[in-house]
Amino acid sequence: MMNISEVQKLVDDDGIIFLSYGGYLSQALISAMTEALEKEAEDHGIHMGTANNMFTIFIELSQNIMNYSKSLDISDPSRVPQGLIVVSKDANYDYHIHSQNIVSLADKEKMEPKLQEIQSLDKDGIKKRYRELRKSGQNTHGKGGGIGFYEIAKKCDSIYYNFKQINEDRFYFHIKTTIKTTIKKTKEK
């Protein structure tokens, strides 16, 4: 279902796959992979502000999948509590962070309006909306306060998503974010 060819397809246009994981996501794994990303950023002299944006997006996407997995009914074999997360970079040293998991129709209908709104806004609009939502959700302590996608959109240069239907009630949800970097120096050639 989430096999290597899927990974290959995801990154065909992007160049080097730097990090790829498919399976059950735990906090310990997310933390270890974030450390690997920190090492990558340090080794390649990626500007700190940009690197931190990259870490935040990676964490946000991974924790989304982790939290979503926890909400699934494990007795239902059609709900695969797994996700795919891939970090790649292209020849321009732009980084792409992909994530993919399986969601239900009901969840798709919850996520899609937010994502559509994000696509319709410019950067300032996204920042404004993020702050509005953060403020209004003051007493509703949900898992992510409902601002996760806005957090991601605020911190990347472009965002792409799509829902690919598997059956009546199941969709692959794929999101791809691009972070442009300015490399200060490259250690190796």
Next chain:
Amino acid sequence: MQNLKVEATKYTPKIHLDTSGFITIVGKSYPENTFEFYTPMMQWLEDYFDGHSAKRTIVNMEIIYFNSSSSKLFFDFFDLLEENFDDNIIDINWIYDEENESAEEAGEDFIEDFESLNIKLVTK
């Protein structure tokens, strides 16, 4: 009232809350369950401002990067400080590395959202 000390982990910050008026939060913040993680801190602050606060409270906050639920939590944290602002002297330093524009912008947003609080941006 006792001090509260929580040491940093790979994904949670160091939290030192001192009844002498020093509140320090330093590190990364992306806990598995953000609200659970910060509950002791928020409860300590409620107690502190309920008749135990020092003459002057100094908040030093240096968050390198954080997830969206932490962002929400920090909003609630500043909200709590704002509720107690009239009866207390509270100085807040939002500390960041000058190359970390991401943290700088987060600080600027909190300043705008909490105009009555005295949040200062401080570069390292």
